[in-house]
Amino acid sequence: MDPRFSDLLTPAVKALRASEIRELLKLVKRAKDIISFAGGIPDPKYFPRKELVEITRKVIEEYGDYSLQYSETQGVMELREALADFLYRVRGIKADPENILVTTGSQQSLDIVARAFITPGSKVITESPSYLAAIGVFKLAGADLVGIKMDGKGMKTLVLEETVKKLIELRCKPKFIYTIPVAQNPGGVTMSLERKKHLLEIASQHDLLIVEDDPYSYFVFDENADITALKALDKEDRVIYISTLSKILAPGIRLGWMVIPKELTRRLELLKQYLDLHSPTLNQYIFTEALRTGLVEKHIKKLKNVYKVKRDTMISAMDEYFPSYTWYSRPIGGFFVFTYVFKKNFDSRKLMNVAIEKYKVAYVPGQGFHPDGSGANSMRLSFSYPDPDTIREGIKRLARLIEEV
Ligand SMILES: Cc1ncc(COP(=O)(O)O)c(C=O)c1O
Numbered sequence: 001m002d003p004r005f006s007d008l009l010t011p012a013v014k015a016l017r018a019s020e021i022r023e024l025l026k027l028v029k030r031a032k033d034i035i036s037f038a039g040g041i042p043d044p045k046y047f048p049r050k051e052l053v054e055i056t057r058k059v060i061e062e063y064g065d066y067s068l069q070y071s072e073t074q075g076v077m078e079l080r081e082a083l084a085d086f087l088y089r090v091r092g093i094k095a096d097p098e099n100i101l102v103t104t105g106s107q108q109s110l111d112i113v114a115r116a117f118i119t120p121g122s123k124v125i126t127e128s129p130s131y132l133a134a135i136g137v138f139k140l141a142g143a144d145l146v147g148i149k150m151d152g153k154g155m156k157t158l159v160l161e162e163t164v165k166k167l168i169e170l171r172c173k174p175k176f177i178y179t180i181p182v183a184q185n186p187g188g189v190t191m192s193l194e195r196k197k198h199l200l201e202i203a204s205q206h207d208l209l210i211v212e213d214d215p216y217s218y219f220v221f222d223e224n225a226d227i228t229a230l231k232a233l234d235k236e237d238r239v240i241y242i243s244t245l246s247k248i249l250a251p252g253i254r255l256g257w258m259v260i261p262k263e264l265t266r267r268l269e270l271l272k273q274y275l276d277l278h279s280p281t282l283n284q285y286i287f288t289e290a291l292r293t294g295l296v297e298k299h300i301k302k303l304k305n306v307y308k309v310k311r312d313t314m315i316s317a318m319d320e321y322f323p324s325y326t327w328y329s330r331p332i333g334g335f336f337v338f339t340y341v342f343k344k345n346f347d348s349r350k351l352m353n354v355a356i357e358k359y360k361v362a363y364v365p366g367q368g369f370h371p372d373g374s375g376a377n378s379m380r381l382s383f384s385y386p387d388p389d390t391i392r393e394g395i396k397r398l399a400r401l402i403e404e405v
Pocket of ligand 1: 040104105106107108131180185213215243244245246251255256
């Protein structure tokens with residue numbers, strides 16, 4: 001068919017590429033007997049269906065006039081109050097409900113940040129590797145991303161310091177620093193307390209804005225790990241904190257929230273108004289009840305056990321089967337292990353078809369997570385969906401692929 005309207009699209013939309021993960025998931029769905037470590041999605045066996053049915057019924061019966069109605073852009077007050085209480089108890093973050101913005105998932109929070117601060121050519125600093133859809137939405141807004149490498153302690157803040165200085169010298173001050181400090185997606189690493197303090201110092205010295213994306217700290221498996229939120233250390237109100245209900249209850253509810261520096265709250269709220277007026281009111285009341293009745297915290301406890309077993313299974317299978325020329329993260333929480341294969345010409349993207357067709361195992365090639373296009377020898381492995389026996393078998397298959405190709 002001749003294109004009639006495609007020329008009307010903006011250059012940014014014309015340049016969009018399908019997400020590697022979504023394409024992969026389609027392929028994996030069609031093929032049989034594949035073990036997939038590709039999608040970072042919660043295990044649906046553990047969705048609290050019965051409790052959510054009861055809460056939904058109650059919300060419609062008792063608050064029907066409100067919960068089925070339009071509501072304020074910032075989010076219903078009951079939810080913002082319940083969130084402020086939850087954030088203080090669970091993450092040590094003191095948030096005024098006036099500075100909380102309820103969003104339609106973290107992805108919308110990232111979109112709001114992108115629209116609010118990025119113009120074509122704006123410099124934005126991220127970790128390298130970083131979250132694919134954050135890279136995507138920042139680039140869509142025209143950002144020029146600068147990736148800072150990580151090690152086992154998270155973003156290398158000494159490198160960050162030098163990079164910031166250089167950018168400022170070149171009169172390209174970064175619009176913000178985007179970080180996922182705990183159980184990073186895809187890196188599976190957690191930033192040390194020392195690095196967090198250093199990051200805040202650098203930001204303070206150069207008056208920079210920080211965007212902290214924090215979906216995974218709520219179910220960390222290793223109790224003695226330091227998971228202090230940057231926002232809890234933020235004495236200068238320079239951190240935008242983003243989190244989500246997706247991983248701690250259910251992503252289909254599509255709710256997230258932001259804690260915003262006082263100076264910016266009203267502007268970002270106005271911006272959201274033009275994106276979707278407000279996030280679904282019914283779901284906001286369901287979330288409020290899930291917080292008030294303790295369902296969220298009860299569910300988090302359960303999830304910690306479920307995903308700890310899966311993480312332990314993946315790491316011990318990797319210890320057993322992976323060759324010595326591989327490196328992999330040892331995540332304290334979250335859904336992901338990231339691995340590099342130090343073997344000449346190993347290109348995980350090129351090997352994807354062989355992995356699926358011959359070895360019957362899927363992963364996400366790591367290159368797309370690196371803003372500078374490096375990381376051809378890396379892969380992201382998600383342990384959240386398959387059961388433990390399947391995880392072991394999948395790691396065995398992947399090890400064979402690494403050794404044989
Ligand atoms: C780091 C990070 N940020 C944001 C999101 C988006 O989450 P949501 O479902 O809240 O849009 C994800 C989802 O995987 C994520 O890993």
